[in-house]
Amino acid sequence: MPQIFHPRVNGLTRILLAGGALAIVAFACVAWFLNRSPYSTGQGAVPEQPVPFSHQHHVGGLGIDCRYCHTGVDRSRFAGLPDTHTCMSCHSQLWTEAQMLAPVRESLKEDRPLRWMRVHRLPDFVYFDHRAHVTRGIGCESCHGRVDRMPLMSQAAPMTMQWCLDCHRNPQKALRAPDRITAMGAPAASDPNALLRRYRIHTDRMTECVTCHR
Amino acid sequence: MSQDTAEKLLPEGLTHGNMTGRIADLVLANRARRRWWLAFAVSGVLALLFVFCLVAVFSTGVGLFGINIPVAWGFPIVNTIWWIGIAHAGTLISAVLLLTRQPWRAPVARLAEAMAMFAIVCAGIYAIAHLGRPQLMHYLLPYPNTQDLWPQWRSPLVWDFFAISTYFIFTLGFLFFSLLPDFATLRDRARSRALQIFYGLLALGWRNSAQHWARYEQVNRVLAAVAAPIVVSVTGIISLDLAVSIVPGFHFTIFPPYFVAGALFSGFATVALLAVITRAMFGLRDLITRRHLDYLGRMMLLFALIVNYAYIQEIFTAWYSGDLYQRAVTIDRWTGPYAPAWWGMFVCNVLLVQLLWFKSVRRSSAAIFTLAITSNIGMWLERYQILFTSMHASFIPATWDTVTPTAWDGLLALGSLGLFVFFLLAFVRLAPVISMHDMRSAIYKREQQREQTK
Numbered sequence: 001m002p003q004i005f006h007p008r009v010n011g012l013t014r015i016l017l018a019g020g021a022l023a024i025v026a027f028a029c030v031a032w033f034l035n036r037s038p039y040s041t042g043q044g045a046v047p048e049q050p051v052p053f054s055h056q057h058h059v060g061g062l063g064i065d066c067r068y069c070h071t072g073v074d075r076s077r078f079a080g081l082p083d084t085h086t087c088m089s090c091h092s093q094l095w096t097e098a099q100m101l102a103p104v105r106e107s108l109k110e111d112r113p114l115r116w117m118r119v120h121r122l123p124d125f126v127y128f129d130h131r132a133h134v135t136r137g138i139g140c141e142s143c144h145g146r147v148d149r150m151p152l153m154s155q156a157a158p159m160t161m162q163w164c165l166d167c168h169r170n171p172q173k174a175l176r177a178p179d180r181i182t183a184m185g186a187p188a189a190s191d192p193n194a195l196l197r198r199y200r201i202h203t204d205r206m207t208e209c210v211t212c213h214r
Numbered sequence: 215m216s217q218d219t220a221e222k223l224l225p226e227g228l229t230h231g232n233m234t235g236r237i238a239d240l241v242l243a244n245r246a247r248r249r250w251w252l253a254f255a256v257s258g259v260l261a262l263l264f265v266f267c268l269v270a271v272f273s274t275g276v277g278l279f280g281i282n283i284p285v286a287w288g289f290p291i292v293n294t295i296w297w298i299g300i301a302h303a304g305t306l307i308s309a310v311l312l313l314t315r316q317p318w319r320a321p322v323a324r325l326a327e328a329m330a331m332f333a334i335v336c337a338g339i340y341a342i343a344h345l346g347r348p349q350l351m352h353y354l355l356p357y358p359n360t361q362d363l364w365p366q367w368r369s370p371l372v373w374d375f376f377a378i379s380t381y382f383i384f385t386l387g388f389l390f391f392s393l394l395p396d397f398a399t400l401r402d403r404a405r406s407r408a409l410q411i412f413y414g415l416l417a418l419g420w421r422n423s424a425q426h427w428a429r430y431e432q433v434n435r436v437l438a439a440v441a442a443p444i445v446v447s448v449t450g451i452i453s454l455d456l457a458v459s460i461v462p463g464f465h466f467t468i469f470p471p472y473f474v475a476g477a478l479f480s481g482f483a484t485v486a487l488l489a490v491i492t493r494a495m496f497g498l499r500d501l502i503t504r505r506h507l508d509y510l511g512r513m514m515l516l517f518a519l520i521v522n523y524a525y526i527q528e529i530f531t532a533w534y535s536g537d538l539y540q541r542a543v544t545i546d547r548w549t550g551p552y553a554p555a556w557w558g559m560f561v562c563n564v565l566l567v568q569l570l571w572f573k574s575v576r577r578s579s580a581a582i583f584t585l586a587i588t589s590n591i592g593m594w595l596e597r598y599q600i601l602f603t604s605m606h607a608s609f610i611p612a613t614w615d616t617v618t619p620t621a622w623d624g625l626l627a628l629g630s631l632g633l634f635v636f637f638l639l640a641f642v643r644l645a646p647v648i649s650m651h652d653m654r655s656a657i658y659k660r661e662q663q664r665e666q667t668k
Contacts, residue, residue: 004401004414013419035360161361 041158047117050103052152059184060148066140066182073140077129081116084108119153120144127214136199137175140182142167148184168206172196223318224660225500233501233653237646238403240496246643249495254639260632267626271343279344279626280619285605289623290344292597293630295452295473296480297337298378299593301385302445303481303513304330308388309441312434317659318509320652321502325492326485327389328645332637333484334382336630341378343626370455377451384444388437394420395430395651446470449477456600462539463547463604466531472524479517479563480593486510487586488638490579492647501648504577511576514589518567521596525564539609547603551616555599562592 038044058064067073072080084107091101107114120143122128134140140147145156157163167174172192180186189195196203205211246254271278281288307326311319342348354375356365365372398420401413420426453473456464466472486507493502532544547556566588575581607614 004410010419032358041360158360161363162359165362 036158036160038158041160042121042155043158044154045119046152046154047119049117049153050114051101054151055147055153056149056151066147073130074134075131077131079130084114119155120157120159122159126212128212134181136201137178137181137195138167138171139174139176139180139186141184141186142174146184164212165207168211169203171201171203171206175199175201222505223320223503224656225503228500228657230654230657233657234399234403234650237648237650237653238400241400241643241646242404242409247495250639250643253635257632257635257639260629261636263625264629264633267622267629268339268343270622271626272348276344276346278620278622280617280623281344282615282617284608284613284615285602285617287344287601287605288617289619289627290340291455292594292601293627294337294340294344295449295597296590296594297333297340297630297634298381298449298452299473299477299480300484300590301330301333301337301381301481302449302474302477303485304328304333305381305385305388305441305445306478306481307485308392309438310445312438313442316509317656318506320656321498321648322485322489322506322510323652324392324645324647324649325488326481327385327392328638328641329484329488330385330481331389332634332641334378334385335637336634338378338382339633340630341374370451370458373451374455377448381444381448384437384441388441391430391433391437392649393645394418395422396646396649398422399650400646445478446474449473456604461604461608462537463543463600463608466528468524468527468531472521472527475517475520475524476593476596479514479521480590482510482513482517483586483589483593486514486582487590490583490586492642493579496642496647498648501653504579507579507582508573508576511570511582511585514585515567515570518563518570518589522564542607543604546607547599550603550607552599552603552606555595555602559592559595559599562588563596566592 034040059066069082069086070079071082072078084104087101087104088108091104095101096105103114106112133143143157147153172195173188175189175192175195176183176186177189177195276290279288279290281290304326307319308323308330311323342351345351353363354365354372365375394417397413397417401410401417404410404413450470450473453469457466457469459465489502489506489510493499529544532540547553566585569575569581569585575585602617606616
């Protein structure tokens with residue numbers, strides 16, 4: 001009886017077996033990296049805004065405090081976006097003819113709010129409260145990065161659950177004195193454990209499911 | 215076992231050549247028998263029904279099933295446990311009977327392994343179907359993710375996942391491995407080029423060399439030794455889904471051995487059922503003899519008696535513990551809305567199986583066929599009454615309710631039967647229904663014994 005398979009099939013089989021094993025490893029690696037890459041987390045993304053507002057200019061250059069525009073940050077879950085009147089408190093006097101600011105003037109004239117695009121977005125099943133973080137010593141910079149160096153606002157952190165938990169397990173490194181919350185580039189606190197006691201933070205409760213999922 | 219018995223397990227005049235020819239021709243024959251086509255068509259329609267119901271359940275949600283508080287598990291879990299139980303005897307026959315060198319194992323081992331394989335598929339699909347959000351099933355896997363999520367190891371759902379997937383992988387490997395020498399036989403006997411290549415690829419280059427056989431025996435024994443704990447652990451773990459809760463009727467330490475015995479009882483019943491059907495369908499009455507049915511009947515009786523002991527223990531414990539709720543559940547099983555299920559189970563699993571004490575019953579294919587069906591119905595009713603009676607009226611009377619299964623429950627169950635039969639029928643057309651190499655070694659052993667007695 002003639003042979004069914006050519007001797008070359010032996011080599012081919014080995015290549016296929018090795019290739020199959022390699023494909024599984026490659027798939028796992030690609031999935032691992034892709035899952036953490038900015039492509040899936042959106043880290044570094046710069047959504048297009050109705051007005052190309054520069055935090056670098058307003059925060060870094062002029063030194064305006066975060067709370068001047070984001071007024072709800074220490075009082076509610078949502079930090080709040082400035083209404084047109086907040087912009088106009090300066091821009092009714094400065095750069096009144098600037099082409100770049102035309103949408104702001106339009107908004108005031110038509111009494112229609114500007115549609116700012118959200119940059120840091122959490123899923124609906126996450127209960128996040130700005131007040132709880134800001135009044136317990138977490139600086140803006142910890143999550144939003146060096147806003148004073150961003151000409152256009154971009155997503156600073158990966159915003160994955162892993163990233164949230166990193167800090168919830170070990171919040172000491174992010175804690176600041178109450179007067180340094182909105183400061184940019186502030187040095188690390190000298191005695192984080194004293195701050196932990198001062199803010200009455202109970203780290204054992206901070207990784208319970210119900211802390212963030214309600 | 216005496217030499218005389220071993221002698222009678224094989225027909226007179228059976229040689230390597232004519233045995234191999236008969237079994238291989240069942241697969242290599244160009245045209246299948248009409249009976250096979252009829253059964254294949256009917257089961258194919260039912261398998262399509264199963265797919266249709268699954269699509270409906272996945273797209274609409276588990277609300278289609280008759281499951282609601284207080285009975286949150288219902289049919290899907292009843293059927294998961296039932297199918298897993300059926301799978302068990304397959305592994306026991308192929309592994310434990312191999313390790314204990316039972317000579318009657320040879321002609322039924324392949325059937326048992328194939329049955330285990332397809333029953334575990336049905337069980338696995340049911341386990342996925344009962345999940346509220348099956349698209350998140352991968353959360354059960356401990357994989358590195360960006361949520362820092364790890365499975366909840368205290369949850370029986372996670373144990374289930376590992377038990378069923380381990381069992382699936384093992385069964386698949388064991389079945390395929392035992393098929394290797396037979397695939398090589400089919401490759402060598404196949405006449406068309408396409409079949410030669412098909413079986414040649416499946417045989418993975420098996421050349422029947424002494425080295426191959428030495429390795430085969432080695433691996434087979436290791437796998438069989440691994441199988442023995444798997445047989446006990448998988449259904450044991452499934453039973454813990456119920457037993458680790460505090461619900462009266464579930465919370466019972468005897469559950470793991472009780473469920474393993476029940477699983478083996480229904481599994482042996484299914485092997486007996488398939489053996490009766492196979493010997494009639496393919497004319498193999500001389501290879502799968504009445505003596506084999508006799509042994510299968512004895513195994514059924516053995517495990518039925520262990521299950522009956524567990525029933526007695528359950529009732530005794532309800533009385534002896536003095537626990538009001540457990541007593542109430544026990545009495546509710548006899549008199550409540552689900553009493554027909556309990557009494558049906560009692561008739562099938564306690565009364566009817568006693569017929570197996572009689573040798574004439576064990577040796578009659580009609581009787582074994584009937585008892586195998588009633589035993590499987592009985593074991594299904596057993597799981598049904600455990601799940602429904604324990605949940606529908608537990609601690610808080612305000613939550614008491616009677617839950618009835620829906621048409622979707624019934625159609626999916628019917629479809630899963632169809633799927634099982636469909637796979638099995640496809641299998642017997644593609645692979646030898648009796649393990650040719652196990653039969654050859656049985657024939658060889660008989661010849662050796664004859665030499666010695668001369």
